[in-house]
Amino acid sequence: MGKRSRPRLGALASHWSTGRRVAFLAAVLAVLLAGAGFAAYVTTGGGRGAAPADEPSASGPSARPGTSVPASGTPTGTVSPPPRLSDPLAYGRAAAVMLWSYDTRATSRDQQLAGMHAWMTTETKYTDWTSIQAQVPDPLLWSRMHDQAQYATATVSASRFPSAFKQALAEAPAALTEAYIYAVTVTGKQTIAWKDGGGGAEDRSVTLAVQCRPSADCALVAIAPNTAP
Template sequence: MPTSQKERSSRRRATPSRGPLVAGPGSSVLHRSLIVAVVLALLTAVAGLVAYLTRDEPASTAERGAVPETRQSAPPAPAPVKAPKGGQVAAPVKTTDPVVFAKAVAKVLWSYDTRRLSQPEHVAGLKRWMTAEKKYADWASVADLVPDPVLWSRMGDQAQYATAVIGEGHFPQAFKTALAGDPGAITDAYIYAVTVTGRQSIAWTGSEKGTGAEARSSTLAVQCRPDQACRLAAVLPATAP
């Protein structure tokens, strides 16, 4: 089993320190409150979101989906560290369609390649997808999905990488219902809730080879102002149907 999968259970129980990846608790809670105040004006029926946002501590990492069906486990002893060979995170797509953008950004969020990118390079690539409006940008919710530099290095020892295939994207039913009841509610921030489903495949080609796969789903807060390309505002803590 790859390193990130072995530590998944422990990361669910407690949020590890991520250094510069995660904003301070006050900043994270403030940003998340501002963003979701906008989204929840339309998405009030999503169970658990209000309770989540009223917590004092910042959000912990919550990776959704089934436990990977691993066909072969990687050995616990790491191989010698190898420097990444160079690469880049895909550039943001230019679209004004919230669903099209959400599907594209989900593919990027569920993909990584420790063989070709360092952890800071991967982070820098993800930041390009974020909205420039700091009032609505919850970077911490995205950073929670990224392995910290130490874990990334250990994954790199095994040449671990992940690819994603996107199934579909849609506006959650609660979002559509609320928007139909108050169409003008979105015209301030133009933030849409979009749920995306797909499948993530993981492989490692270090001292031993192995693969794994799991179903993934996320609800994303996507900002699409009129006549402007969409950008990511946040990854919401619960997946809305």
């Protein structure tokens, strides 16, 4: 088995207590019924392995970035642009690939943030940019990853509506028309490589809040905790 890289983008785990799962369901219902806000949380986890001696020693972003919004028109390096999709499951798959992919060889941290921000909904009453930009390592760690020519690619195996979201819709089927926000759980794999042949792969899972209004393309709202299957 190949070595695994500790500094990575978008490593999420599903270690959530019953109380947090209930809180997430309440948040989904709040969005559906009241149309205001979406509770988004981020966890980090997954397999841990020994990094090469010259690799940055960190298990993920070493500090949460601030809540600044990238300036409009900022070049986005290798970050893929948002697709024009109306299906929340398809958009969730594309967004997960975007979140789990990066290339520090050709993309600056500011470019990474700008590219990710282009995927966000413009409806500020719902968007949670903090939960998305928290996936990007701080400037020092990004610089160390760049020194190691680190990059990651991703593949998706499945996307689905989690049971908590489906339960919320079953209880109030007409409420979705307020915000048109869908919870989408995506699973897949992230493959990481760096110079001198280093690399590895880990399974990934993330639950995203995706907005898909009938008259507009889908957009990313937030990263949410994983919910019950």
